[in-house]
Amino acid sequence: MKNPRSWLTCYLSGVPGTVVPGINPELIRLISRTEYDRMIQLGMFDDERVELLYGVLISMSPHRPEHARALRVLYKLLLPQVGDRAEVQSQLPLALASHSEPEPDLSVVPSGDYSDEHPSQAWLVIEVAATSLPKDRNVKAKLYAECGILEYWIVNLVDKVVEVYREAADGKYRSATISRPGDSIALVKFPNVRIAVSDIF
Numbered sequence: 001m002k003n004p005r006s007w008l009t010c011y012l013s014g015v016p017g018t019v020v021p022g023i024n025p026e027l028i029r030l031i032s033r034t035e036y037d038r039m040i041q042l043g044m045f046d047d048e049r050v051e052l053l054y055g056v057l058i059s060m061s062p063h064r065p066e067h068a069r070a071l072r073v074l075y076k077l078l079l080p081q082v083g084d085r086a087e088v089q090s091q092l093p094l095a096l097a098s099h100s101e102p103e104p105d106l107s108v109v110p111s112g113d114y115s116d117e118h119p120s121q122a123w124l125v126i127e128v129a130a131t132s133l134p135k136d137r138n139v140k141a142k143l144y145a146e147c148g149i150l151e152y153w154i155v156n157l158v159d160k161v162v163e164v165y166r167e168a169a170d171g172k173y174r175s176a177t178i179s180r181p182g183d184s185i186a187l188v189k190f191p192n193v194r195i196a197v198s199d200i201f
Contacts, residue, residue: 030055033101053139055099061132070128070155070200071105078108081193086123087111093118094125096147102140105155108189123150123189130157137163146171151188160201 031039036052039045049060063071071090079088087109093101094109095118106126109119125144127136136154144152145168152173154163161180165173166188179185181198 028056030099031057033095033098036101051093051103052099052101053143058135060103064130066157067128067130070157073200074106074126074128074155074195077195077199078106078193082108082190084111085190087119089119094122095120096143096149100143100147102143104140108187121148124153124187125149125151126153126155128155128157133158141165141173142171144168145173153185155200162197162200 031052032055033052036057049062050057051060052058075088075090082088089107089109091103091105092107093103094107095101101118104122104125105128106124107119107122108124109122112119127140129136133154133156141152141154145165148168150166150168152165154165156163161178162185164177164179164185165175166177167174179197181201184194184196187193
């Protein structure tokens with residue numbers, strides 16, 4: 001896993017209003033996932049929707065109706081097809097790295113007892129995006145690739161397409177394709193699970 005601080009310096013320098021003038025990003029104190037989980041146990045974020053990405057707390061956007069609809073549809077389509085071969089979870093944490101605990105819109109994770117810890121791997125991660133497209137294409141795609149997520153979809157509500165990322169290697173996905181209404185997408189892990197793009201939009 002690459003140094004999260006190098007990511008922070010690069011990312012913050014390109015986000016207007018994120019860096020305090022005169023403060024070097026190298027001086028910013030990053031939060032570990034262990035610290036973040038402890039903060040959650042203490043109730044520090046009970047009234048906020050945040051996720052931990054590369055040691056930085058990121059506010060999560062509220063759901064617009066079209067976002068909520070796509071999320072419901074995807075969940076209903078995936079759950080019966082995946083069956084008991086895996087868990088389909090919605091907006092729940094993934095303990096992917098020592099510095100990150102994202103909460104993707106949907107993920108397909110190995111079956112198991114997660115009473116004491118969140119899943120640390122996923123076979124499919126889906127983000128439904130409009131205003132969050134830059135974050136999902138750059139920051140989250142990088143994180144998911146670095147952590148070996150087999151397959152990553154961005155449901156692009158702006159262009160009404162699904163961006164499909166596969167073949168993670170060297171911190172990025174080598175395969176990136178666009179699926180449009182009329183196309184269907186088969187999961188890499190479960191090839192008999194297919195989602196028609198037209199059903200999403």
